[in-house]
Amino acid sequence: MAQSSNPQFFTQEELNNLKSTYEVGGLEAVVSLIRKKLQELQNTELHIAVTGESGGGKSTFINTMRGLRRKDKGAAKTGTTETTMKPTPYPHPNMPTVCFWDLPGIGTTNFPAGAYLQEMNLNKYDFFIVISDCRFRENDASLAEAMKELGKKFYFVRSKIDNDLRALQMEDEEFNTDEELGKIRNDCVDNLEKAGISSADVFLISNFKLNEYDFPALKEALEDGLDDLKKHIFLLSLQNTTMEIIEKKRVHLLALIGIIAIISGIVGAVPVPGLSFSCDVKLLTYAIIHFRNHLGLDDASLQRLADTVGKPMGNLKAVAKSPFMGEINEQTVERMMVKATSYTIFTDVIRFIPIIGSIIGAISSAPTIINFLKDALNDLTENAKRVVQVAFGSH
Incomplete structure (x- = not known):
């Protein structure tokens, strides 16, 4: 998975507005604008539709993307029969603004293709994942054409690939995995082309092998197809399965530190003994818990x-040894802040929002706040990587 580019939470227009507001009204004048952006990040919604013919593994895929098993609370119902009779939302357990929608299978007697396109309200979804456990057919192509007309992105996923490979291997002693994967992929592409979908990307996955086949590439493709705000929440919703995912999360969370430092430094009112600044300890406590959860x-x-x-x-849990893994409250954060006395602003934080770097520099407490949060983020990141090493090995 490629390294994430710097997230751009502010549009150029918003940055220009921040600059002019700061020049006219000073620090206090930009508080509401910065708070509004942080609130927007917290409230941004992402709606992902998962569809395809009945029995293709849609519900299992939704559970996998949310880190749930079939029997877990809130898991999508799975089965060999048609279990989904209407669009059903499944919010992410940690990020409820990220919602996967299990759509009824297209082309069944309950939902013939023609009626399906009218009843599913396709406009409400940000993108579509079309899943099949065999070959993509005319119904899948019809759905893709409808999404294309709406200007929606869609991705073809060929599921249960491990089952196919296992069956082929039992039949052929000279079985070659790469060669067979190529045949399956070409068959899917050929069938989509026959149905009118040219140049289709097909991702071959197993819902039970998260770091194998095309699952990592699929996650990266889904991420790359989103704008920066929705990319941010999608990335943070991913279960930690690779070091690359964790590092991307670190980069996105790092970009939030400057925003938090501005708000905390301007409007904070809780003095920390022994230091020459006041900061909003509640906000810093929230930030650490936010980092830890994501x-x-x-x-x-x-x-x-x-x-x-x-x-x-x-x-x-045994390998997650961090002072930020225990109980985090305002008292513990205040004690930790007393020790955070370095006053060198990290340029890798400021570079994410260069136009308002001068705003950060104008806040006397900003260097300490930034250092403290970056140290916490780096510590938690290293612990998350150790957990993944134990869980999956050296991915």
């Missing part, structure tokens, strides 16, 4: 990962 180090995320890989949660 790096998969809260107990619920660790348990889901343990269930995914079939290992005891204690084995994963």
Whole structure:
């Protein structure tokens, strides 16, 4: 998975507005604009539709993307029969603004293709994932054409690839995995072309092998097809399965530090003894918990990962040794801040929002806030990587 480019949370127009507002009204004048952006990040919604013919593995895919198993609370219902009778939302357990929608299978007696396109309200979804466990057919192509007319992105996913390879291997002693994967991919592409979809990208996956076949490439493609705000929340919703995912999360969370420092430094009112600044300890406490949860180090995320890989949660938690893994409250954060006395602003934080770098520089407490949050983020990132090493090996 390629390294993430710097996230651009502010549009150029917003940056210009921040600059002019700051020049006219000073620090206090930009508070509401910065707060509004942070609130926008928290409230941005992403709606992902998963569709295809009945029985193709849609519900299992939705559970996998949310780090859940079939029997877990809130999991999508799976089965060999048609279990989804209407569009059903499944919010992410940690990020409810990211919602996967299990759409009824197209082309069944309950939902013939013609009626399907009218009843599913396709406009509401950000992009579509079309899943098949065999070959893509005319119904899949009809759905893709409808999405194309709406200007929606769509991705073809060939599921249960491990089952196919296992069956082929039992039949052929000279079985070659790469060669067989190429045949399956070409067959899917050929069938889509016959149905009128040219130059289609097909991702071959197993819902139970998260780091194999095309699953990592699919996640990267989904991420790359989104704007920066939605890319941010999609990335943070991903279960930690590789070092690359964790590093991308670190980069995106790092970009938030400058925003948090401005808000905390301007409007904070809780003095920290022994230091020459006031900061909003509540906001910093929120930030650390936010970092920890999205790096998969809260107990619920660790348990889901343990269930995914079939290992005891204690084995994963044992390698997460960090002062930020225990109870985090305003008192503990205040004590930690007393020790954070370095006053060198990190340029790799400021570079994410260069036009308002001068705003950060004008806040006397900003260097300490930035250093403190970056140290916390780096510490949690290293712990998240150790957890993944234990869970998956050296991915």
